[in-house]
Amino acid sequence: MLSSCCRYFPSICQCSRTICSIKLFSGERDNRLQHTVKRHYGTPLTDPENKGGQQRGVNFDTLGSWNNRLDMPIMMNESIKRGNLIPEIPFEHVGIDSLLGRRKVNEDRYFMEKISPTLLCFAVFDGHGGSVVSDFVSKVLTDHIKFWLLRETDLCTVLSQAFIDVNNMLARHSYFYSLDTKEFQAGTTATVCLLRDGIELAIGHVGDSRAILCREGLALRLSEDHVPENHREKDRVHQQGGIISHNSQGVWQVNGRLSMTRSLGDIELKKYGVTAHPYLTTKTLKHGKDAFLVLTTDGVNFVLNDQELIDIICCCSTPQEAASFVTDQALHFGSEDNSTAIVIPLGAWGKYRTTLRAIPYSFGRNLVRGRYS
Incomplete structure (x- = not known):
């Protein structure tokens, strides 16, 4: 029997003879060799880019979609056309909040409107010298955007022409109807975003309000302080x-x-360089990486830098909670101006959840700078 085994398994038999001879020579007992089977548990699928500590196991981003905690419908035609899933942004998922702060009157204005089935518009305005101009612009700007959309396909051209038209309307009204009053010596900032097909973003901006995109958990500013x-x-x-x-x-x-050096209104300062020509920028959204777009007025920007703002919003469960939290924190950190925030969720909403590490830093920074003195 042993010889037949050696014939078919020579290497195993040779190894067995060697082990036996060593044990006999050393005087050890010929005990049966035992092998304990160790169970190796497979590690779950994870996404190395997923920085959200609360996300474990298999997540949708690993499978080629996005890790989103909002029930957002899909734009089927655009998703098929581009080969990527593109979410539709319902207005009920957009967070908006505006606080009076320590002012007597809230001069901030905002709006969001679905201009067409594939085009959304979001805007914030921060009035100065009264709310009459910010009120006026927030009501008529979309009409001029619609007018130019019938004549232009380039969104930046549409925004630029709409800004100039509205400012010219203010100038005419000031000259013919309000020449002897001071109400149209006021002005406003304007940060207007057009989102077409859920992926093409264009921003027109004058003043010191801001538009900031959260991409991979980092702040990407899309506006410029004038x-x-x-x-x-x-x-x-x-x-x-x-x-x-x-x-x-x-x-x-x-x-x-x-x-500020650019604004809508402020008619008397136009000849001195305070232009209404907007700063224009475009961005193609990446819904697997972009978590949200936030628009803020300077009541928020005065006390929170861009990354602090992103960190604060990332820790919130819903866009409405985030918008309210941002304006509350601006007031808590000593902002004396009106504060307004619009939080627009994108495909990666909830992916970059972080801790409140920005809050102590901001609070300490404000104390050091003497904003409470």
Whole structure:
């Protein structure tokens, strides 16, 4: 029997003879070799980009979709056309909040409108010198956007023309109807976003309100602050005869009146370089990486930097909770202005959930800077 085994399994038999001879030589007992079977549990599928600590096991991003905690419908035609799943953004999922703060009147305005089945519009306005201009612009701007959409396909051109048209309307009204009053010496910022086919984003912007995109958990600013501290804006105002100076509080102003270099309204300062031509930018959304778009007025921006704002929103469960939390924190951190926030969820909403690490940092920073003194 042994010889037949050696014939078919020579290597095993040779190894067995060697082991037996070693044991006999050393005087050890010839015990049966035992092997304990160890059970190896398979590790669950995870996404290395998924920074959300609460997401475990298999997630949709691993399977080629997005890890989204909102029930968002799919835009079937665009998804088939582009080969990627593109979510539709229902207005009931968009978070909006506006606080009076420590002011007597809330001069902030906002709107969102579905201009066509494939085109959404979101906007925030921060009025100064009264709310009449921000009120007026928020009511008529979409009419001009619709007018130019019938004549142009480029969204940036549409926004630029709409901004100029609305400002010209303000100038005509100021000249013919309000020449002897001060109500149309007011102005407003404007940050307007057009989202076409759920993926093509265009932004037109004047003033110091902001549009910030959360991509892979990081802040990506899509607007530019039009303030005298901006060297390009400062040079442009100087070339058109404007004077940049600072007041007793150290705030830089144009002709001692306005702390921004672009706005809608402020008709008397237009000849000194305070233009209504918007800063324009476009961005193609990546719903597997982009979590949300947030629009804010300077009541929020004054006390929270871009990444702090993103971290705060990432820790919230819903966009409405996030918008309310942002304005509450702005008030808590000492903002004296009206604060408004619009949080627009995108495909990766809930993917980059973080802790509240931004809040202590902001609070300490504000104390050091003496904003409570």
